[in-house]
Amino acid sequence: MDGHWRxxxxxxxxxxxxxxxxxxxxxxxxxxxxxxxxDRGRLLAVVSDGTRASVMLLDEPSDPGEHAIDPTGTGxxxxxxxxxxxxxAYSDRDTVPLGQAxxxxxxxxxxxHPPASVGWQVDR
Numbered sequence: 066m067d068g069h070w071r072x073x074x075x076x077x078x079x080x081x082x083x084x085x086x087x088x089x090x091x092x093x094x095x096x097x098x099x100x101x102x103x104d105r106g107r108l109l110a111v112v113s114d115g116t117r118a119s120v121m122l123l124d125e126p127s128d129p130g131e132h133a134i135d136p137t138g139t140g141x142x143x144x145x146x147x148x149x150x151x152x153x154a155y156s157d158r159d160t161v162p163l164g165q166a167x168x169x170x171x172x173x174x175x176x177x178h179p180p181a182s183v184g185w186q187v188d189r
Contacts, residue, residue, distance in 0.1 A: 068104030070174045081171030088113075088170055092163075098148045101174070109173055111166060112153070114144035118166035119155055122173060133161045133169055134184040159186075 069078030072087060079087070079101070088099045088111050101109040108123040108130075123130035138157030145153040161169070165183070172180045179185050 070101045070103050070109065073100055073102050079174060081173075081175035084109075084174040085167040085171045088118075088167060096148070097144075097146045101170075109170065111170060112145050112147065112155075113163055113166070114142050114146075116163055117142055117155075117157065117160040118163050119145065119160050120166050120169050120173075122179070129188040131185060131187040131189070132159060133166065133179065134158055134186045135161050136184045 070084060071078055084101060087101075091097070091099050092113050092115060097113045097115070099111045103109070106125050108121075108126065108128075110119075110121040110123070112119045112121075120133040121130050122132070135158055138160065140157045141154050142157060142160065143152065143154035145155055147153065160166075161183070169179055169183055172178075
């Protein structure tokens with residue numbers, strides 16, 4: 066995909082490794098929601114509870130988007146804190162382990178799409 070991913074309100078383009086480092090750093094600071102913007106208007110969001118993460122890819126702000134899934138996930142986790150202070154709980158099926166989420170972010174930023182090996186659900 067042509068174009069670059071960046072943090073909102075920043076001009077420097079990011080590599081996949083840099084984007085994953087941003088997510089990791091923000092989680093370490095207790096900021097569990099991270100957004101990236103693409104030159105073509107796409108959005109990449111990661112919301113974590115520190116152990117698992119929801120990874121969402123949207124074509125535009127109003128798009129229902131698509132997200133990484135764990136087809137074998139059972140149960141539900143809470144502790145997903147949004148930047149507006151809202152506390153959410155997500156099904157384990159709709160989240161992936163944090164390490165996998167970081168690898169997904171790297172791949173999307175570097176290649177423009179999720180890795181083929183990852184469970185993925187289109188919500189449109």
